[in-house]
Amino acid sequence: MKNLFGRRESSPSFGGATGGFLKKHPKKWAFLAILLIAYYICLPKNLFESPTATVVESKQGTLLGAMIADDGQWRFPEIDSIPPKFKACLLQFEDAHFYRHPGFNPISMFKAMVENLSTGKTVRGGSTLTQQVVRLSRNGKRRSYWEKFIELILATRLEFRHSKEDILELYASHAPFGGNVVGLDGAAWRYFGRPPYQLSWAESATLAVLPNAPSLIYPGKNQERLLAKRNRLLKKLWNEEVIDSTTYELALLEELPKKPYPLPNTAPHLVQYLTKSKKGKRIATTLDDDLQRNVNFILQKHYQDLRQNQVHNAAVLVLDVPTRKVLSYVGNTMTTKEHQKDVDMVQANRSTGSVIKPLLYAAMLDAGELLPDMLVPDVPTQIAGYTPENFNQEYSGAVKAKQALARSLNIPAVRLLQEYGLEKFRDQLDGFGLKGIDKRADHYGLTLILGGAETNLWDLCKTYANLASTVNHFNGTSSEYFENEFTDLVLERDRTVDFGKKSVEKNLFDAGSIYLTFEAMKEVNRPEGDESWQFFDSSKDIAWKTGTSFGNKDAWAIGVTKDHVVGIWVGNADGEGRPDMTGVTSAAPILFDVFDVLQRSKWFEKPLDEFVKIEVCVESGYLATAICPKKTISIPKKQNFVKACNYHKTIHLDANRQFRVNSSCTDLSTASSESWFVLPILMEFYFKRAHPTYKTLPPFRQDCQADNVSPMEFIYPKDGSRITLPKNFEGKTNELILKLAHAEPDTEVYWYLGGTFLQQTRNFHEIGLLLSLGEHKITALDALGNEVAITITIE
Structure with missing residues (x-):
C-alpha cells in the first residue's frame, strides 16, 4: 500500500499490535495468562470423592440388594440417565432456564438478592442447578457471598467441561433427599420401594422438592409442608402444560410416603460377596430376578421343616451350563444372628x-x-x-x-x-x-x-x-x-x-x-x-448325587442337566451335626423343588465318536471270556486295562447234575460240563442275601477229592489287625465280636483260641471273646475238616 508520496507502507497487523502490547504491558499479559490457567484448573477433576454404596442388580436391572456406603449414607453410584418425569419436575421446580444459561442466571440472582435484603434474611435462592452441583461438591463450605462468587466461577467452568445432561446426572446422583439418603436412586427405593423410572408424576414431584430443604422436610416429618410444596409443583406442571388436567387431579390424590422402605434384600450374601472385590460399584449381575425370588421361597419353605430338627442353615446355587452364568445365589436361610444367618454358605468350605x-x-x-x-x-x-x-x-x-x-x-x-x-x-x-x-x-x-x-x-x-x-x-x-x-x-x-x-x-x-x-x-x-418318578411323563432326567459328611454335619445334593446345575448344602454353620440330616432326606427335596421351577432340559446326547463296542460277561461286567454269557456294551474309546472275567468257572457235574465231580472220582468224558458264576466266599456270603437267584456251587460227591479251596473266610477281624477294645458305661471292657462267612452256613464250625476249644456255631457264625492284651491266634474248623486262622493283637 502506497502513501501520498508514493512510498509503500506496511499494513497494521493484529500480531504486531499484540506484540507491541506485550512489550509495553508484559505484567498485564502474565496476569491474564495466570487467570486463564487458574480458571482452567480451578475445577477438580473429580468433583465428588464421597464413598458410595455397593449396588447389586439382576440381569433385568432390578435391585437385588445394596451395602451402605462407608460414611453411613445410602449414596448409590452415579446414574447415567434421568427419568423424563423427574427431569421435568426438577427443572420446573429448581431451574426453568437451565438449558439457556451459562451456569448462572443473573436475573434470578438479582431478584433473590433484592428479596433477601428487603426481608433481612434468606428467603429465596438464586442458584442454578449447575451452581447447586458445585455447592454439593464443596460440602461443608460456609454459605456467604464470597462463597457464592466462587460457586459462580466454578459453575461456568463446569458448563465448559460437561454437557447439560451430565450436570443433571451429577445433581440427581448427589443431591440430599433427607435422613441418610443421597441421590435419586437411593431416594426412589427408600421412599417408594421402586426404581426411579417406575415413579408416578406425584412421586417424581415429591422427590424433586426434597433436596430444597432435606434437613427440614422428608417423608414422615412435616408432612403438611411437604405436601404443599409437592402440590404447588404439580400445579406448575399443569400450568406449563407438562401434564394434563386428569393427570394433575389424579396426582393430587396420591399420598405421601410415611416412612422409608427397607431396600430389597433378595440376594444379601451375593451383595456381601461382591462387596469384597467391587466395593462402591453398581454391579449388573447374571441373576434372574424371578428365579431368585422363587428359590428364596423354596428354601424358606424347607427351612420351616429343617429347623424342627435344629438344622438352621442352607444354601442354593443355580447355574446356566452353556454360559456358566449364575442364575440364582442364596447363601443362607432367613434364620437368626444366633444361628449365623450372615455366613455365606455358598463360599464356605465344608466336608x-x-x-x-x-x-x-x-x-x-x-x-x-x-x-x-x-x-x-x-x-x-x-x-x-x-x-x-x-x-x-x-x-x-x-x-x-x-x-x-x-x-x-x-x-x-x-x-x-x-x-x-x-x-x-x-x-x-x-x-x-x-x-x-x-x-x-x-x-x-x-x-x-x-x-x-x-x-x-x-x-x-x-x-x-x-x-x-x-x-x-x-x-x-x-x-x-x-x-x-x-x-x-x-x-x-x-x-x-x-x-x-x-x-x-x-x-x-x-x-x-x-x-x-x-x-x-x-x-x-x-x-x-x-x-x-421315571414313570411320569412330566419327570425330568437329572443326573444327581447326594452326600452326607461324618457325624451328619453336612448334607449335599448336586443335580446336572444339559442346561442347568443346581447345588444344595444343608447343615449348621457352626458345624453341629444333627441326626436324620442326610443328603437324601434334607438336601435332595430342595434340589428337586428348584428343578421344578427351571425350564425342562433334554437329556445329554451320547457322544458317539468317543465310544467303541466291546463284549463283557453278563453277570460280572468284566471283559468277556469264552465260558461266560456275553453282552455288547459301549465304552470310551481308549486302551482298556480291565481284566478278563475270573468269576466264571467250568465245573463238572455227575449224571444227576446234583454233585460236582472231578478226575479223582469219575471219567470226566461222562460228566456234564457247565460254566458257573462263582464269587469269593466273603462276597458270596452277602451277595446271595440280596440275590435269591444266585446259585452256590454244588458240593463234591463224597467219593471225590475236593478242590483245595477253603469255604470259610473271616469277616471280622482281618488277619494282622491291631484292635483296642472299648469300655462300656460301667467301665468294663467290651467283648470282641468275631464273624465268619461259610459257603454252607448250616455247616457246624468249631472255634479255638490258641489250642483251646471255645464253642461251636451253626447258621450264624459269630462269637464274642474278652481277650487280654497281646497277640492271639484264632482258628475256625468246620465239620468237613476245612480250617482258617487269623492272628490279631489286642492293644
Missing part, C-alpha cells in the same frame, strides 16, 4: 461327603480301568488300619460299579480309590479348581473319597457345569473339545466366557466317560415320595 465320588468314577472310566457293569466288592474291609463302612452299615457282597455310585456305597468307593491310586486322583482334583482341597494326598488318605476333604458349593457346582459343558460342546462341534472348558463362573451380566480354541485333545476327562458318569447318576433313587 464333601460323597459328592466327589462321580469324579473318581469318571476318572477310572477315562483311564480305561473301570466298566459300568463291573462288579466291585462290597464286603467288610480294612486297609492299613482304616475300616470304611457304608452309610446303612450293610453289605451287598458285590455290586456293579454304576450301582455303587448310584447307591453311594462307601466301601466300593474306597476300594476303587485304592485300586486307581490315591495320589493320582488327588492330583487330578487340582484340575477342577476345588480350592478347599489344598493338601497332599497322604494328609487325606482314602477318606478323601468319603468327605475327608473340604470344598464349597461354588466350586462343586462349577465342576459339574464344566463336565456337562464338555459333553455339550463335544456334540455341538465336530467331536472336538475347547481348550478353556474348565473355567470359572460368570456373575457379571455383560461378561462372557472365552472357551478358547477347539482341540481334538480332551481337557481332564473325555466326553464319553463323563456321559457314562451322568448316566449312572441319573439312576439314583429320588427322595421319599418320588420313588416312581
Whole structure:
C-alpha cells in the first residue's frame, strides 16, 4: 500500500499490535495468562470423592440388594440417565432456564438478592442447578457471598467441561433427599420401594422438592409442608402444560410416603460377596430376578421343616451350563444372628461327603480301568488300619460299579480309590479348581473319597457345569473339545466366557466317560415320595448325587442337566451335626423343588465318536471270556486295562447234575460240563442275601477229592489287625465280636483260641471273646475238616 508520496507502507497487523502490547504491558499479559490457567484448573477433576454404596442388580436391572456406603449414607453410584418425569419436575421446580444459561442466571440472582435484603434474611435462592452441583461438591463450605462468587466461577467452568445432561446426572446422583439418603436412586427405593423410572408424576414431584430443604422436610416429618410444596409443583406442571388436567387431579390424590422402605434384600450374601472385590460399584449381575425370588421361597419353605430338627442353615446355587452364568445365589436361610444367618454358605468350605465320588468314577472310566457293569466288592474291609463302612452299615457282597455310585456305597468307593491310586486322583482334583482341597494326598488318605476333604458349593457346582459343558460342546462341534472348558463362573451380566480354541485333545476327562458318569447318576433313587418318578411323563432326567459328611454335619445334593446345575448344602454353620440330616432326606427335596421351577432340559446326547463296542460277561461286567454269557456294551474309546472275567468257572457235574465231580472220582468224558458264576466266599456270603437267584456251587460227591479251596473266610477281624477294645458305661471292657462267612452256613464250625476249644456255631457264625492284651491266634474248623486262622493283637 502506497502513501501520498508514493512510498509503500506496511499494513497494521493484529500480531504486531499484540506484540507491541506485550512489550509495553508484559505484567498485564502474565496476569491474564495466570487467570486463564487458574480458571482452567480451578475445577477438580473429580468433583465428588464421597464413598458410595455397593449396588447389586439382576440381569433385568432390578435391585437385588445394596451395602451402605462407608460414611453411613445410602449414596448409590452415579446414574447415567434421568427419568423424563423427574427431569421435568426438577427443572420446573429448581431451574426453568437451565438449558439457556451459562451456569448462572443473573436475573434470578438479582431478584433473590433484592428479596433477601428487603426481608433481612434468606428467603429465596438464586442458584442454578449447575451452581447447586458445585455447592454439593464443596460440602461443608460456609454459605456467604464470597462463597457464592466462587460457586459462580466454578459453575461456568463446569458448563465448559460437561454437557447439560451430565450436570443433571451429577445433581440427581448427589443431591440430599433427607435422613441418610443421597441421590435419586437411593431416594426412589427408600421412599417408594421402586426404581426411579417406575415413579408416578406425584412421586417424581415429591422427590424433586426434597433436596430444597432435606434437613427440614422428608417423608414422615412435616408432612403438611411437604405436601404443599409437592402440590404447588404439580400445579406448575399443569400450568406449563407438562401434564394434563386428569393427570394433575389424579396426582393430587396420591399420598405421601410415611416412612422409608427397607431396600430389597433378595440376594444379601451375593451383595456381601461382591462387596469384597467391587466395593462402591453398581454391579449388573447374571441373576434372574424371578428365579431368585422363587428359590428364596423354596428354601424358606424347607427351612420351616429343617429347623424342627435344629438344622438352621442352607444354601442354593443355580447355574446356566452353556454360559456358566449364575442364575440364582442364596447363601443362607432367613434364620437368626444366633444361628449365623450372615455366613455365606455358598463360599464356605465344608466336608464333601460323597459328592466327589462321580469324579473318581469318571476318572477310572477315562483311564480305561473301570466298566459300568463291573462288579466291585462290597464286603467288610480294612486297609492299613482304616475300616470304611457304608452309610446303612450293610453289605451287598458285590455290586456293579454304576450301582455303587448310584447307591453311594462307601466301601466300593474306597476300594476303587485304592485300586486307581490315591495320589493320582488327588492330583487330578487340582484340575477342577476345588480350592478347599489344598493338601497332599497322604494328609487325606482314602477318606478323601468319603468327605475327608473340604470344598464349597461354588466350586462343586462349577465342576459339574464344566463336565456337562464338555459333553455339550463335544456334540455341538465336530467331536472336538475347547481348550478353556474348565473355567470359572460368570456373575457379571455383560461378561462372557472365552472357551478358547477347539482341540481334538480332551481337557481332564473325555466326553464319553463323563456321559457314562451322568448316566449312572441319573439312576439314583429320588427322595421319599418320588420313588416312581421315571414313570411320569412330566419327570425330568437329572443326573444327581447326594452326600452326607461324618457325624451328619453336612448334607449335599448336586443335580446336572444339559442346561442347568443346581447345588444344595444343608447343615449348621457352626458345624453341629444333627441326626436324620442326610443328603437324601434334607438336601435332595430342595434340589428337586428348584428343578421344578427351571425350564425342562433334554437329556445329554451320547457322544458317539468317543465310544467303541466291546463284549463283557453278563453277570460280572468284566471283559468277556469264552465260558461266560456275553453282552455288547459301549465304552470310551481308549486302551482298556480291565481284566478278563475270573468269576466264571467250568465245573463238572455227575449224571444227576446234583454233585460236582472231578478226575479223582469219575471219567470226566461222562460228566456234564457247565460254566458257573462263582464269587469269593466273603462276597458270596452277602451277595446271595440280596440275590435269591444266585446259585452256590454244588458240593463234591463224597467219593471225590475236593478242590483245595477253603469255604470259610473271616469277616471280622482281618488277619494282622491291631484292635483296642472299648469300655462300656460301667467301665468294663467290651467283648470282641468275631464273624465268619461259610459257603454252607448250616455247616457246624468249631472255634479255638490258641489250642483251646471255645464253642461251636451253626447258621450264624459269630462269637464274642474278652481277650487280654497281646497277640492271639484264632482258628475256625468246620465239620468237613476245612480250617482258617487269623492272628490279631489286642492293644
